[in-house]
Amino acid sequence: MPEIITVLSGKGGTGKTLMASNLGIRLAADGKKVLIIDGNFQSRGVDMALDLESRVIYDMVDVLRGDCRVRQALTKHHKYSNLSILEPPVFRKGGIRMVEFEVLLERVGEGFDTVIIDTSSASTDISVRMGLLSDKCMLVTTPDPVSVRSGQSLLSELKKEGLPADRCRLLVNCVRLKLADEGYLADVEDIAEAFGIPVCGVIPYDENMHVAFTNGCPVADLEDSEAGAHLSRVFHRFLLTE
Ligand SMILES: Nc1ncnc2c1ncn2[C@@H]1O[C@H](COP(=O)(O)OP(=O)(O)O)[C@@H](O)[C@H]1O
Numbered sequence: 001m002p003e004i005i006t007v008l009s010g011k012g013g014t015g016k017t018l019m020a021s022n023l024g025i026r027l028a029a030d031g032k033k034v035l036i037i038d039g040n041f042q043s044r045g046v047d048m049a050l051d052l053e054s055r056v057i058y059d060m061v062d063v064l065r066g067d068c069r070v071r072q073a074l075t076k077h078h079k080y081s082n083l084s085i086l087e088p089p090v091f092r093k094g095g096i097r098m099v100e101f102e103v104l105l106e107r108v109g110e111g112f113d114t115v116i117i118d119t120s121s122a123s124t125d126i127s128v129r130m131g132l133l134s135d136k137c138m139l140v141t142t143p144d145p146v147s148v149r150s151g152q153s154l155l156s157e158l159k160k161e162g163l164p165a166d167r168c169r170l171l172v173n174c175v176r177l178k179l180a181d182e183g184y185l186a187d188v189e190d191i192a193e194a195f196g197i198p199v200c201g202v203i204p205y206d207e208n209m210h211v212a213f214t215n216g217c218p219v220a221d222l223e224d225s226e227a228g229a230h231l232s233r234v235f236h237r238f239l240l241t242e
């Protein structure tokens with residue numbers, strides 16, 4: 001069975017898809033066989049984050065309906081052939097229920113070292129169900145108070161449903177360093193205390209990362225870029241989660 005990593009947050013726009021796609025690239029660059037499953041059924045984005053949108057032919061619903069084989073629905077990355085993605089449909093084809101997603105996960109995960117599930121924040125119930133499937137959870141928040149509060153609420157649901165908190169690591173993303181220096185942002189220590197789980201990394205808001213992400217260019221394999229090297233260190237710490 002592959003190791004399953006879920007990337008979660010209580011609020012949208014915190015950087016889950018950026019982290020999930022870059023973590024996939026990092027692991028693939030290290031030689032792991034990786035599958036990223038796009039669990040955002042409303043607005044998929046992993047294909048765009050990895051510049052694969054024109055290569056995706058079949059999706060989860062095609063597999064579930066038996067319209068294609070599992071392998072046909074896995075789209076390989078152009079640079080790392082050991083990295084594949086599985087997408088939901090762009091346009092509604094009747095939706096995907098969680099029970100179907102769980103069956104799909106068992107079928108598609110075979111042969112991979114790691115499966116990364118990128119989630120949506122639209123439904124706490126679905127986020128919790130996806131979180132419970134995982135060996136490790138990356139909980140992404142920004143310093144924004146609403147993001148922190150909704151993240152805390154999601155974590156408490158996850159714990160209530162039986163997810164051991166030691167499987168979770170907090171990633172504080174989009175920290176605007178100037179505002180932090182001027183005292184306009186919550187301290188990372190205070191955010192960590194509010195969540196009560198270890199922090200695997202603090203990522204500054206970085207315009208270059210935004211531009212790279214929106215152009216489908218993950219940076220986690222670029223050891224000579226500052227952002228790439230920093231992400232790699234954060235992912236390394238995250239992967240040490242027992
Ligand atoms: N550290 C960062 N620096 C700059 N922009 C970021 C950073 N993290 C995320 N973003 C930007 O924030 C937006 C939301 O990111 P995304 O990964 O799509 O969030 P989510 O999947 O949680 O909705 C994107 O435009 C992305 O480029």
Ligand SMILES: [Mg+2]
Nearest residue numbers: 016017040045
């Ligand atoms: Mg997303």
